[in-house]
Amino acid sequence: MISYYSAHKPYSPYITLNKQEWAALSPGSVQPLSEQEISRLQGINENISIDEVSSVYLPLSRLLNLYTTASQDLHSVTNLFLHKKTSKVPYIIGMAGSVAVGKSTTARLIQALLSRWPNHPKVELLTTDGFLYPNRVLEEKGIMNRKGFPESYDTSKLIRFLADLKSGVSEVSAPVYSHLVYDIVEGERQVISNPDIVIVEGINVLQVANDGREIPEVFVSDFFDFSIYVDAKEDDIFNWYIERFKTLRSTAFKDPDSYFRKYADLSDEEAERVAEKIWKEINEVNLHRNILPTKHRADLILHKGKNHGVESLHLRKK
Structure with missing residues (x-):
């Protein structure tokens, strides 16, 4: 299988850098986050060190800051050419x-x-979970067991939201999803007002087609100025999923309101068996069919190692 970002392929669309090479691109940048802040930001069973943030994520933020500034400058130049001021x-x-x-x-x-x-800059973060169809709709469609697959999202609503953002609408809002109740929270909205940067995070945001259905004229990714794919070996992702599931038994699953309350009292062996079944029947299928094929559409691929740390970065040549 060809590695499209191999450093040994002169025709590769990517520049490949290891962690040390990447860190050297942003010398002298001061780490603004404390260990306590980093701890609050990281997910379950992840252990992101302050060195990892300084070596990987700080230089990445510098690159994105430069890109954003250049984009804003281009907007000003366009306004100058058009002899008018746009939003x-x-x-x-x-x-x-x-x-x-x-x-x-x-x-x-x-x-x-x-x-x-x-x-x-004013930076907002939006997860596409809010654009999943409510559980009642998924039940009506008979695709509750395909939650997270492209057909489980109201993609038209997500595209309208992104179109409003890119049209300069000063305030937009999106539905809110709760991982606790595993559903859209009725009547609750995330309001985004006059942002400089919006990060849109979701498993299928780079997808352009699926399952032979009619290809739409506009894709979610058409609205992105820059895209990132977080990558790792599948065996590592599978192990992280199993460990996360086991940890959730004593945390979120214990909540009486949790959709997954029934899993809270499983033994380690039972939890591993259930998590592996969910992975094999849902997440693995979605990964192979819909997510992994979009990897090489990204502007940057972050490849993580067994301990969750980024080992190499693959930046698309501009």
């Missing part, structure tokens, strides 16, 4: 990757770091 539009960053690979932690770290740069 400011946010720089949109898309983030994709498998369930349990650490997308949410990556998104939160980037949001926190980007907002600390001297120009203090």
